[in-house]
Each structure stands twice: as structure tokens, then as C-alpha cells.
Amino acid sequence: xxxxxxxxxxxxxxxxxxxxxxxxxxxxxxxIMMNPFDTYALEEGLLLKEKHGGEVIALxxxxxxxxxxxxxxxxxxxxxxxxxNDRALGGSDTFATSYALSKAVKxxxxxxxxxxxxxxxxxxxxxxxxxxAAHLKWPQATYVSRLIDSKESILTxxxxxxxxxxxxxxxxxxxxxxxxxxxxxxxxxxxxxLASRTAEIPVWDxxxxxxxxxxxxxxxxxxRVVTTRKPDARDKHTVVLDGSAxxxxxxxxxxxxxxxKL
Amino acid sequence: MNIENSIKRFHVEVLPPKQNAENLEERLEKFADRYTRVVExxxxxxxxxxxxxxxxxxxxxxxxxLELPVKPENVMIHLNTFHTxxxxxxxxxxxxxxGIKYILAVTGDGSPRLPKLRPLDLGINGLxxxxxxxxxxxxxxxxxxxxxxxxxxxxxxxxxxxxxKMRRKINAGAEFAITQPVVxxxxxxxxxxxxxxxxxxxxxxMSRKLHLLSECVGYxxxxxxxxxxxxxxxxxxxxYPDCGVYLALLNYKRQFPLxxxxxxxxxx
Numbered sequence: 001x002x003x004x005x006x007x008x009x010x011x012x013x014x015x016x017x018x019x020x021x022x023x024x025x026x027x028x029x030x031x032i033m034m035n036p037f038d039t040y041a042l043e044e045g046l047l048l049k050e051k052h053g054g055e056v057i058a059l060x061x062x063x064x065x066x067x068x069x070x071x072x073x074x075x076x077x078x079x080x081x082x083x084x085n086d087r088a089l090g091g092s093d094t095f096a097t098s099y100a101l102s103k104a105v106k107x108x109x110x111x112x113x114x115x116x117x118x119x120x121x122x123x124x125x126x127x128x129x130x131x132x133a134a135h136l137k138w139p140q141a142t143y144v145s146r147l148i149d150s151k152e153s154i155l156t157x158x159x160x161x162x163x164x165x166x167x168x169x170x171x172x173x174x175x176x177x178x179x180x181x182x183x184x185x186x187x188x189x190x191x192x193x194l195a196s197r198t199a200e201i202p203v204w205d206x207x208x209x210x211x212x213x214x215x216x217x218x219x220x221x222x223x224r225v226v227t228t229r230k231p232d233a234r235d236k237h238t239v240v241l242d243g244s245a246x247x248x249x250x251x252x253x254x255x256x257x258x259x260x261k262l
Numbered sequence: 263m264n265i266e267n268s269i270k271r272f273h274v275e276v277l278p279p280k281q282n283a284e285n286l287e288e289r290l291e292k293f294a295d296r297y298t299r300v301v302e303x304x305x306x307x308x309x310x311x312x313x314x315x316x317x318x319x320x321x322x323x324x325x326x327x328l329e330l331p332v333k334p335e336n337v338m339i340h341l342n343t344f345h346t347x348x349x350x351x352x353x354x355x356x357x358x359x360x361g362i363k364y365i366l367a368v369t370g371d372g373s374p375r376l377p378k379l380r381p382l383d384l385g386i387n388g389l390x391x392x393x394x395x396x397x398x399x400x401x402x403x404x405x406x407x408x409x410x411x412x413x414x415x416x417x418x419x420x421x422x423x424x425x426x427k428m429r430r431k432i433n434a435g436a437e438f439a440i441t442q443p444v445v446x447x448x449x450x451x452x453x454x455x456x457x458x459x460x461x462x463x464x465x466x467x468m469s470r471k472l473h474l475l476s477e478c479v480g481y482x483x484x485x486x487x488x489x490x491x492x493x494x495x496x497x498x499x500x501x502y503p504d505c506g507v508y509l510a511l512l513n514y515k516r517q518f519p520l521x522x523x524x525x526x527x528x529x530x
Contacts, residue, residue, distance in 0.1 A: 036374070039375075184346050184377040185375075185377075186346070186349075187281070187317065187349070187375070187376070187377075188281060189323055190319045190320075190323045190324060190327045191323070191327060193281065193286070193319075194286070194327075197286070
């Protein structure tokens with residue numbers, strides 16, 4: 001089974017700022033990490049490979065330093081990694097990003113399964129995985145919480161939605177986006193970490209994957225961030241309730257009642 | 263060596279490199295050097311397990327990858343409950359294969375990236391979470407006779423609670439205990455020595471980073487407090503002559519060479 005896992009580099013902190021000009025997150029000088037949901041996608045890919053054999057390829061689109069996240073994927077056990085990096089891809093929204101990633105999947109060739117985390121913790125859109133499936137015209141199952149069965153050409157998965165859970169059969173090739181419930185991601189071993197440090201990571205540009213310049217970058221993005229603002233700071237303070245336990249409990253109930261509609 | 267004599271000596275903390283270390287090769291070299299020095303001096307090298315929840319490499323994989331020598335009496339692996347069952351078994355199997363004798367079983371510090379053992383992983387029903395007690399039970403049952411198991415004792419916890427926990431730990435197979443850092447003398451440690459008939463190792467805080475010590479002991483020690491780690495170590499050796507000493511955050515350049523003389527003086 002040839003499995004592509006899309007991994008994104010995201011800020012490892014909530015203390016981020018937004019560039020007033022570009023309306024995008026300032027990523028320079030910020031601690032970075034692999035998008036936590038992608039670690040579950042990667043683990044699921046590795047588990048499938050352990051069961052069926054084949055190959056796990058980590059794919060990321062981003063700046064040169066996104067290579068660090070790909071090395072993390074290699075350290076965990078991915079067989080190889082590809083970085084999609086091109087100035088022309090800068091400013092891509094989720095539509096253009098999923099288009100570019102789908103072109104990379106096609107370029108890799110003979111892929112059976114694309115795995116993504118349900119969403120990235122910086123953008124929070126949950127659109128890229130479904131976007132890749134749409135561009136590839138492949139079936140998809142989103143918010144997958146359990147892989148019930150896997151055969152060479154069909155997966156049986158449980159997916160979560162507002163009203164409960166569905167059990168779906170998905171024919172391969174397909175795209176899955178996964179939830180945290182699906183597995184427990186492994187921690188890289190020292191052996192894996194050392195090997196990942198020297199592994200070659202090919203960098204593909206837009207022309208190499210055959211991307212239409214009109215469909216990538218800012219110009220190829222149908223959505224625009226018009227304005228951004230930080231949410232209002234929450235009014236946090238500590239209230240100390242003195243007195244006996246029963247008196248304090250009564251006070252606490254009063255406070256809670258005044259703040260929420262019970 | 264019997265357990266009392268083996269425990270009554272210097273236990274030197276050797277911190278493994280963190281997973282995200284930039285200069286990993288350099289860190290590995292430093293780890294190998296420190297480990298080797300500790301083992302060669304016939305002290306016990308104590309390798310921590312993701313201390314404070316920081317993602318680090320495992321002692322067993324470091325020993326294997328760096329081809330470090332193992333003297334069974336001279337290596338202690340810390341093992342907490344933040345592992346998958348598969349990783350836990352891998353660590354224990356590796357310890358057993360290498361003849362590592364001492365395991366310190368602790369509940370440990372978690373982090374979002376670290377998986378937590380679930381009771382069902384250890385075949386336990388009707389329990390909410392796995393603590394060092396369940397971990398001890400598991401090791402004792404699955405690896406009978408392989409290891410000498412130790413546990414942590416926290417003299418800064420409410421006494422009754424900590425003593426009850428200690429009883430449960432001993433019933434589950436604990437054969438020695440290591441305290442949290444002690445500054446000079448501690449009443450709860452003395453009571454514990456009287457109450458429980460197991461060898462004890464008292465922890466000496468060898469760093470001047472008092473904010474970290476405050477975190478360990480659970481009360482605020484002002485940064486401007488005069489604290490001499492070596493003087494404290496000497497006092498601990500004097501106050502607890504029958505105990506081993508665990509040296510946390512030891513300075514390998516300045517403090518390590520002092521240990522030789524102190525050992526011969528104190529018969530450790």
C-alpha cells in the first residue's frame with residue numbers, strides 16, 4: 001500500500017501574532033511543531049504499512065524550514081519525505097493548497113491512500129483534506145475515529161459527525177482525515193531520529209508537479225483574508241471563598257448561578 | 263552485592279538528550295561520557311524517563327545505540343507510566359536482555375505528546391488510571407526475578423497519604439525507595455526510615471537552580487537563599503549514614519571529581 005501522509009508545520013505556541021499587511025500568522029522566530037492531528041495521520045499510515053507492507057511518504061507544503069517537520073515524520077518511521085516549496089505557492093488558501101498537494105500526490109503516482117489530520121491547529125479550517133479528495137476526484141471519509149478493517153482495496157472506518165458515528169466502506173484510492181481517537185502516535189526512536197537527520201528530502205516546485213500557475217498562490221486563491229483581530233481577552237480572576245465547606249459551597253453556587261443560565 | 267550495600271552508595275542522575283536537541287550528536291557524546299564515568303567509578307548511573315514531561319530518548323535505546331557497557335549493579339532505569347504498552351514491554355525486555363538490575367517505577371510527569379498507559383493495557387479492569395503501584399505489579403508478574411524495583415517517596419506530601427501509598431508500593435513489590443530532594447534533614451524521611459524496612463536513597467539537589475528545587479519540594483525556596491549543594495550533600499551523608507544518595511543535576515566538571523574523596527570518607 002502506497003500511503004501519502006500530509007503533514008503541516010504549525011506554531012508550537014498560542015502566543016502568535018498576525019502580520020497586519022498580509023493578514024497571515026508571523027511564523028518567523030516562533031517555536032514550531034508538527035500539527036498534532038497530523039501525528040495521528042502519520043501513525044495510522046505507519047500501522048497500515050506494518051499490516052500490508054508498502055511505503056509511507058510524508059508530504060508537506062511550506063517554507064524550507066518545513067523540512068524539520070518532515071524529518072520528524074521520517075524519525076517516526078516514514079520511508080521518505082517530499083517538500084513542496086515554491087515562492088509561487090506562497091499565499092495559497094485552502095483551495096490552492098489542496099490543489100497543489102493533489103498535484104504532488106499525482107506526481108508521486110500509484111498512491112492508494114492519502115491521510116491527513118482532521119485540521120491544522122493554526123488555520124482550523126479542516127478544508128485541505130477534503131480539498132485534496134475533491135481535486136483528485138477520490139472518495140473521502142473525514143473525522144475518522146477508528147479504522148475497523150483494512151483490505152488492499154477497501155477500508156472500513158468509523159467517522160464521527162454531529163449526530164453520532166457512521167461506519168463507512170471507502171474504496172481505494174481515497175483520502176481520510178483522522179481524529180485523535182484513532183490511535184496513539186509513537187515517539188521517534190533514537191535510531192530513527194539519527195537516520196532522519198541525514199535523509200535527503202527532495203524539494204519539488206510548482207512546475208515539477210505540473211501545477212497550473214493560475215490555481216496556486218494568492219492569484220489562484222478564491223478566498224481573501226480581509227481583516228483579522230485578536231479575540232478579546234477573557235476576564236480571568238481568582239475568587240477565594242473563606243469559611244466552612246458548606247458555606248463556601250453555597251457561595252460558589254450563588255456565583256455560578258449569577259454567571260450562567262442553569 | 264546485597265541490596266543494602268548496593269543501595270548505600272552514590273546514585274548519579276544521567277539525563278538523556280531531549281528529542282528536540284539541536285546539537286544531538288554532541289549531546290549523545292556527552293551522555294555517553296557521563297554514563298561511562300559514573301559506571302567506571304562504580305556508582306549507579308540513573309537514567310531518567312522523560313523527566314518533567316520533556317520528551318527525551320530512553321535509557322535502554324541510548325545504551326544500545328551508543329554501545330555503552332552495562333554492569334548490572336551500576337545502572338538504574340527510571341520507568342514511568344507514560345508509555346504505550348508496546349514501548350513499556352520493549353524497555354523492560356531490553357533491560358532484561360542487558361541484565362540491568364535496578365528499575366525505579368514512578369507514575370511520572372506527562373505531556374500532551376506522551377501516551378499514558380491505560381489500566382486495560384496491563385489487564386486491569388475497573389481502575390481509572392495506572393500509577394506506579396500497577397506498574398510495579400505488572401513488572402513483578404511479567405518479569406519475576408529479573409529486577410530489583412524501587413519507588414519514589416515524597417516527604418512533602420501529606421504524611422498519612424504518602425505513607426499509605428508507600429505501603430501499597432511495598433506490597434506491590436518495591437524493594438527500595440528514593441526520596442524527593444532533601445535539604446539537610448527531613449522529619450518525614452526519618453519517620454519513613456523507622457516505619458518501613460527497605461533501603462532508602464535520599465536525594466541531594468546538586469544544582470543552584472532553586473526554582474527547580476522549589477518545584478520538586480512543592481514549597482517556595484527564594485532564589486536568593488544561600489544554598490551550597492556540596493555542603494548539603496555532606497550533611498545528608500552525615501545525617502543518613504545508612505542511606506544511599508541520589509545526586510540530581512550533578513555538575514560533572516566541578517562536583518563529580520569530589521565524589522571519590524567523599525565516598526571513601528563515608529564508606530559508600
